[in-house]
Amino acid sequence: MSVLNSSEVKYFLLIGIPGLEYAHTWISIPIFLMYLIAVVGNCIIIFVIKTEPSLHEPMYYFLTMLAISDMGLSFSSLPTMFRIFFFNAMGISPNACFAQEFFIHGFTVMESSVLLIMSLDRFLAINNPLRYSSILTGSRVAKMGLILAFRSTVLVLPFPFTLRRLKYCQKNLLSHSYCLHQDVMKLACSDNKVNFIYGFFVALCTMLDFALIVISYLLILKTVLSIASLAERLKALNTCISHICAVLIFYVPIITLAAIHRFAKHKSPLVVIFIADMFLLVPPLTNPIVYCIKTRQIREKVLGKLINLCVK
Numbered sequence: 001m002s003v004l005n006s007s008e009v010k011y012f013l014l015i016g017i018p019g020l021e022y023a024h025t026w027i028s029i030p031i032f033l034m035y036l037i038a039v040v041g042n043c044i045i046i047f048v049i050k051t052e053p054s055l056h057e058p059m060y061y062f063l064t065m066l067a068i069s070d071m072g073l074s075f076s077s078l079p080t081m082f083r084i085f086f087f088n089a090m091g092i093s094p095n096a097c098f099a100q101e102f103f104i105h106g107f108t109v110m111e112s113s114v115l116l117i118m119s120l121d122r123f124l125a126i127n128n129p130l131r132y133s134s135i136l137t138g139s140r141v142a143k144m145g146l147i148l149a150f151r152s153t154v155l156v157l158p159f160p161f162t163l164r165r166l167k168y169c170q171k172n173l174l175s176h177s178y179c180l181h182q183d184v185m186k187l188a189c190s191d192n193k194v195n196f197i198y199g200f201f202v203a204l205c206t207m208l209d210f211a212l213i214v215i216s217y218l219l220i221l222k223t224v225l226s227i228a229s230l231a232e233r234l235k236a237l238n239t240c241i242s243h244i245c246a247v248l249i250f251y252v253p254i255i256t257l258a259a260i261h262r263f264a265k266h267k268s269p270l271v272v273i274f275i276a277d278m279f280l281l282v283p284p285l286t287n288p289i290v291y292c293i294k295t296r297q298i299r300e301k302v303l304g305k306l307i308n309l310c311v312k
Contacts (some may be wrong), residue, residue, distance in 0.1 A: 014178065015271060032086075039071060041285070048302055062121055066114045089184045101159060101163070104179070106155075163195065166185065207276065217240070242294040
């Protein structure tokens with residue numbers, strides 16, 4: 001029931017998959033397995049990079065930041081998704097909802113920022129390999145990480161406060177199994193113009209990251225094409241494949257979801273729900289797999305750790 005008798009709603013209702021409520025328990029099993037694989041995979045990436053001195057390089061430090069962002073996205077969305085699909089518990093208090101959307105958007109911005117800095121890392125490694133280590137020192141990488149975390153926090157910090165000042169009179173049914181800023185603000189019966197403008201500003205910041213990533217790869221392509229040897233060209237491009245996959249996996253769902261929310265007048269709820277769930281489920285799940293498969297150093301160290309564990 002999405003309409004309350006009181007003047008202001010006391011809780012919001014999240015949804016699972018409309019029409020498949022009878023199968024939510026079964027759907028929760030693959031969702032839980034996806035979360036489990038994502039968390040374990042990213043923990044392995046972090047552990048291997050931390051314990052292997054040969055991986056203490058800028059590229060792998062940035063990969064650690066990406067894994068932390070992925071785990072943050074997983075832990076931010078898991079509680080409500082699992083409650084809905086396993087226990088059919090749809091209600092969430094406004095404060096809990098505002099807190100969840102803060103963490104989801106915060107880790108989203110952080111992952112976008114990390115993907116941007118990783119593209120710059122690849123550009124430096126290909127364009128200026130001799131000065132790469134002297135430019136990206138350990139202290140500079142650490143400062144970049146702190147700046148990215150600060151940027152992510154500051155950008156989304158106003159979200160819960162601007163949502164809390166709104167009034168929610170009758171509608172309380174959300175469109176996803178977790179809380180998003182643009183989804184919650186549409187339920188308000190008071191003026192949400194500030195929320196819309198600021199939400200659009202944060203979205204533009206994320207799209208700016210994407211635009212800068214595209215520019216970085218145009219510069220990389222220009223540098224690669226100037227290399228005489230075909231084998232060297234392929235070798236240089238091969239170092240970028242994992243990052244390109246991570247960028248596509250992350251940005252395609254988020255751009256599609258943002259476009260649907262803001263511009264689509266006749267949108268299919270099932271399509272929106274599917275894209276929204278993929279936005280939080282797929283990147284944390286696939287990034288460790290892609291990097292383990294495509295990055296030889298990571299693959300060898302992970303296999304070495306597993307073999308040693310099995311032998312013991």
